Amino acid sequence: MAKRYNDFNTYLRDIFGCRVQKITIDAGFSCPNRDGKITTGGCIYCNDRGSGSGARARGLTVTDQIIQGKRALSKRYKAKKFIAYFQAFSNTYAPTSQLKSLYEEALAVDDVVGLSIGTRPDCVDEPVLALLQEYSTNSLIWIEYGLQSAHDTTLAFINRGHDFKCFTQAVDATRNRGIKICAHVILGLPHESKNHMLATADAIAGLRIDGIKLHLLYVIKGTKLADLYGQGAYKCLEQQEYVDLVCDFLERIPQDMVIQRLTGDPHPQELVAPMWSRKKTETIALIQATLDTRDSWQGKFAT
Numbered sequence: 001m002a003k004r005y006n007d008f009n010t011y012l013r014d015i016f017g018c019r020v021q022k023i024t025i026d027a028g029f030s031c032p033n034r035d036g037k038i039t040t041g042g043c044i045y046c047n048d049r050g051s052g053s054g055a056r057a058r059g060l061t062v063t064d065q066i067i068q069g070k071r072a073l074s075k076r077y078k079a080k081k082f083i084a085y086f087q088a089f090s091n092t093y094a095p096t097s098q099l100k101s102l103y104e105e106a107l108a109v110d111d112v113v114g115l116s117i118g119t120r121p122d123c124v125d126e127p128v129l130a131l132l133q134e135y136s137t138n139s140l141i142w143i144e145y146g147l148q149s150a151h152d153t154t155l156a157f158i159n160r161g162h163d164f165k166c167f168t169q170a171v172d173a174t175r176n177r178g179i180k181i182c183a184h185v186i187l188g189l190p191h192e193s194k195n196h197m198l199a200t201a202d203a204i205a206g207l208r209i210d211g212i213k214l215h216l217l218y219v220i221k222g223t224k225l226a227d228l229y230g231q232g233a234y235k236c237l238e239q240q241e242y243v244d245l246v247c248d249f250l251e252r253i254p255q256d257m258v259i260q261r262l263t264g265d266p267h268p269q270e271l272v273a274p275m276w277s278r279k280k281t282e283t284i285a286l287i288q289a290t291l292d293t294r295d296s297w298q299g300k301f302a303t
Helices: 008-016 062-077 096-107 126-135 152-157 164-174 194-207 224-230 239-252 280-294
Strands: 020-025 081-086 112-119 140-148 180-187 211-216 258-261 271-273
Touching (some): 211 239
16 A cells, blocks of 8 residues: 655655665764753753764775665665765764865765765754855755754753754755755653644644654663653653554644654663664554544644
8 A cells, every 4th residue: 555654765756766765974063052062961862972873983984884875785785876964963063164074085985976964953054055055957856953852941851052043044044055854853742742743743834844753761871861761750652652642643744745854763772661662664654553543634624
């Protein structure tokens, strides 16, 4: 049965006519939430790897990481083209000259057809956006802004270091440049009810951005969230609870918004809870099955 949401793989295949895979890159960036510009604590769910692989610390260059990724993903998925995904920490948080060098190193590798830049909405300025706009002439360029929630009280509690207005300002500054905009949202944040999360869906729907990534809030070692969990001050979502929330979220966002992710990928050796979060394939199948049962689809209730 056809998927009931606008998935990223189909979107890429429609553009390039073949299987396209992201290659995650750790380019050695930092974050203003860790280096003292904002704070040194980081977000409560983020450890000192910042969702990265540690490849840069092991001495692997951007080119090295892409070549390794191409080899693995070509074998596993029969991928023909690739997008270099600068993932770890804030990947626009450096002088523009350094960004230019790293981005162009990635684009120079054979069969790399685009970039996806993970960053914070408070880490972009005109020179950075102008640089990405320049690349968008010949390559597919996505910028992925970590939002997590549209609620300022939640952003303050998780020590995000910016508010929702900062996100909307970054989106406005990025528009009309040929750069695709993706928002990251976390479901299950402390003190957020279902209504809070669906209000975030409505807020994002109103911005008419290009894509979204949905993440489960899971607990990993070495984080403030792990401390809260250990103290009994945070309870994780159950699998079906998360699945139902994802379906509710999808129903409220526009049909043409590209769904880049429906759940996250915790490093098994770092994961504290919930253990079901390692069952990514099962969770995605449950999302599809729940949409089928509801006879629902992405955008059903979008305005």
